Amino acid sequence: MGPFRGGRSSATVEYEPVSVKDLLVEMKDTSELLIDLSYSAVLLNSESIAEEVLRLEERMDVLQLRARMSLLMAARNPSDAEALAPVLGIVSGAEKISDATGDIAKVVLEEVGLPGAMRTALPEAVETLVRASAIEGSEYTGRTLGDINLESETGVRVIAIRRGEDWIVNPGPGTAIEAGDVALLRGPDHGIGEVYETLSGEAYTPTEVEDSKIEDLDRAVDSIVLMKNLSELAVDLAYGSILFDNVELAEEVHNLEVEVDALRSRFEAWTLRAAADAPDPVALRGLLHLGFSTEEISDAALEITEGVLREIDVHPVVELAVQESDEIIARVALDSGSPLEGTSLVGGVPESDVSMNVLAVRRPEEGWMLVPDADTELEAGDVLIAKGTRTSGEAFRDLATA
Structure with a gap:
């Protein structure tokens, strides 16, 4: 059997009485995983990870169809239609994210062309990610x-598991590994090798890093990595704005989208200037594809927030999704005289028991400025x-206020 190249599945998808709330949560988790995997495939030059992106893209297609069917069944009058419109925005935005990440994966699979300098961005851009198939007899x-307690023992996390055609996104401590499972592992090189070999029974070969001697190309690569990080943050905030009906988060998504647009303009200029010095300018085509797809992701994030920005009341199905989660995303402005003024975020929120993770x-x-790099x-x-529990969110907001 040849390598998987993906494509739209023609399998029939029929209406099932499933929870829209559960579909929304799964679409959010799947969107974030797709972004992670697609850029990892490029930075690691990994066909195997790119193939998993296309498989997961097909899963997202099914989720979108089922969500649309369920929303159509739920709309019984104009009031329902108005309240459900923002939820349809989530579905549409998720579809665009899925398509964009599929295009990013195809840069690797269809050998569109990427400069070796992409590898130089690897240590700063993303931890190592590998696909490993669990064998019978592995410990x-x-x-x-x-x-198994992998993360504590090795620093390696299992970020997703594919079991046949089914996906387990964000597997928890109670998730068991079965023979034949395809596990996506993320972590430091020294831990990844050990876990990969134990799980799959195969030797691990780390990615080689190549230096670039073209200054403008280095700038272009740095720009695409920053665009990737800002787009990931925009998607996270976009879903948060919908789930928590938070206009402030939606406005930050707009700010991020503007920043990504500006970055793409500079990125294209540096890429075109680098082409004059590159031994093979055609190898830069993939960079241009990445720039376009990354902007598509930030545009999709903005589309997800449209209902919140237009102050359309959130539908009860979204409220149900929020009530089951203790995690929130908070946006706070630092007041003059706040205990946080003049402190550094390296190592977390300083001099405090507040368990909030500051994202940016x-x-x-x-x-x-993306944290913890800032x-x-x-x-x-x-x-x-910042992201954390509801209780910590309130304490964090108080801490930022003078």
């Missing part, structure tokens, strides 16, 4: 992730984007 097979900082005069002191006026 991991038949055990739960909680029992937007400084009005300087733009976005080794900088906080200033009054900084806008902090």
Whole structure:
């Protein structure tokens, strides 16, 4: 059997009485996983991961159809239609994200052309990610992730499992690994090799990193990595704005989309200038594809927020999805005189028991700084984007206020 190249499945999808709430949560998790996998496939030059992107894209197609069917069944009057319109925005945005990540994967599978300098961005852009098939007889097979305790022992996380045509996204401690499972592993090189070999029974070969001697190309690659990170954040905030009916988060998605647009303009200029010095300019085509697809992802994130920005009341089905989750995304502006002013975010929220993970900082005069890479002191006026529990979210907001 030849390598998987994906494509739209022609399998029939029939209406099933499934929970729209569960579909929305799965679509959110699948969107985030698709973005992660697609860029990892490019940065690692991994056909095997790119193939998993196309398989997961087919799964997303099914989720979208079922969500649309369920929403059509739920709309009984104009009031229902108005309240469900933002939910349809989620579905449409997820479809665009899925298509864009599929296009990114095809840059690898169809050998569109990528410069070796993409590998130089690897250490800063993404931890190593590999696909490993669990064999019968592995010491991991038949055990739960909680029992194996991989992350504590090796630093490696199982971010998803494909079991035949079914996916387990965000597997938890109670998830067991079965023989034949395809596990997607993320972590440091020294741990990945050990876990890969134990799970699959095969030797692990790390990715080789290649240096670039073209300055403009290095700038273009750095830009695409930053665009990737900002687009990922935009998607996270977009879903958060819908799930928590939060206009402030939706407005930050708009700010991120504007930043990505500006970055793409500079990225294209650097790529075209680099073509003059590149030994094979055709090899830069893949970079241009990445720039277009990355902008598509940030545009899709903005589309997801449209209902919130237009202040359409959230539908009860979305409220149900929120009620089952204790995790929230918070946006706070740092007041002058706050205990956080003048402190550094490296290592978490300083001098506090608040268990919030700060994702990014937007400084009005300087733009976005992604954390924890931003080794900088906080200033009054900084806008902090953080994720954590509801209780910690309130405490974090109080901490940022003078």
